[in-house]
Amino acid sequence: MYHSSKKKKTSIAILGSTGSIGTQTIEVIAQYPQLFEASVLTANTNADLLIQQAQTLQPKAVHIADGKKYKFVKDALAHLPIEVLSGTEALNEVAAYEGVDTVLTALVGVAGLMPTISAIENGKNIALANKETLVVAGELIRELVRQHGVNIYPVDSEHSAIFQCLTGESAQSIEKIILTASGGPFRGKSQAFLENVTKTQALKHPNWTMGAKITIDSASMMNKGLEVIEAKWLFGLKNEQIDVLVHPQSIIHSMVQFVDGSIKAQMGLPDMKLPILYALSYPQRYVTQFPRMDFRQFANLSFETPDTKLFPCLAIAYEAMEKGGNAPCIVNAANELAVSYFLQDKIKFVEIPKLIEYALNKVPAIAQPNLADYIETDATCRALLAAYSLV
Ligand code: NDP
Helix, strand or coil: CCCCCCCCCEEEEEECCCCHHHHHHHHHHHHCCCCEEEEEEEECCCHHHHHHHHHHHCCCEEEECCHHHHHHHHHHCCCCCCEEEECHHHHHHHHCCCCCCEEEECCCHHHHHHHHHHHHHCCCEEEECCHHHHHHHHHHHHHHHHHHCCCEEECCHHHHHHHHHHCCCCHHHEEEEEEEECCCCCCCCCHHHHHCCCHHHHCCCCCCCCCHHHHHHHHHCHHHHHHHHHHHHHHCCCHHHEEEEECCCCCEEEEEEECCCCEEEEECCCCCHHHHHHHHHCCCCCCCCCCCCCHHHCCCCCCECCCCCCCHHHHHHHHHHHHCCCHHHHHHHHHHHHHHHHHCCCCCCCHHHHHHHHHHHHCCCCCCCCHHHHHHHHHHHHHHHCCCCCC
């Protein structure tokens, strides 16, 4: 419940405002105009939607990554007091925009890394959807967060669930966390079936509507692998404290098991607006009109062990986490490339883990990487796989 109309609004920069998380964040902000304002919006290429959002929300600045669309956006917003920017450096600048309190990172992939660092270094709190940032450089981000005294609030529904379960608990009382996974559209299928699945089939997630990259990651279960690494750095866990359980109904968003054997679960209907709101409103809970869950309609909540033979990406992510250093960065870059190749019909679905394993074996390992090493690793991996096409 919120009371005060005098409270300063939380100023939010939405990086990736035209995407699935970005547009849902705008819906959330629109429901609480007394509390939140969108001060910065950014897009990659979707100039039309960015312009429309800017005209409605009147932010202080917008950024379009695609330089060819800059003039179009600039001209369309010329009559409004909105700064229009483009270019890589400018994305880091808008992430550090003066007056912004919280930067919601909803970019896809490693593109989120440098803007997130820029935001942290400039004292902004982070509402983190862009899990790839923590996968690539989790140790470094954790240290920066400590140095600059900011907070990271998870947007990913599983991590939001863990975060909610941990409220009021000490780190020492955690025995393990249990990340739940829907299992994706290919749960229970055979290897033979997976050999020839199309991108249309892979893009049909049973419970969530999301951007293309994360939907393919969910189908391959790499999404759960990335989330395991994300959880390690978000919550400061040991590798063996992170468990994954397939739960096809996506009602339990994740759980924490404590040292006394007690388990807390956070549940609800699958709707990303809830974790988005919690990341922006923490530590308060605001009244919502979101549909309520009725347990009587979910009499059969079920659980299974993930099939890492059918979905090797999950095992590869665990292996990379064990190796540490730049291994998760290699996995992330190779996965981004492999998913984009699959979406362009250049490789088969089952080739995704093969490309990632190939990259993990070929790209030189670095035990204690710094930022320059992560950037170099990402570039080396992309160069290695640039010409790769199996079909
Ligand atoms: P979408 O593809 O729907 O949206 C991505 C957004 O980022 C768009 O605004 C896009 O612009 C922009 N963008 C993409 N690439 C770049 C780039 N290179 N430079 C600048 N901007 C870029 O993705 P989602 O919203 O689904 O996912 C965003 C992040 O949130 C991912 O890291 C994902 O893993 C995570 N996440 C998503 C969930 C979901 O339900 N969707 C759930 C949990 C986590 P444009 O529209 O112009 O292409």
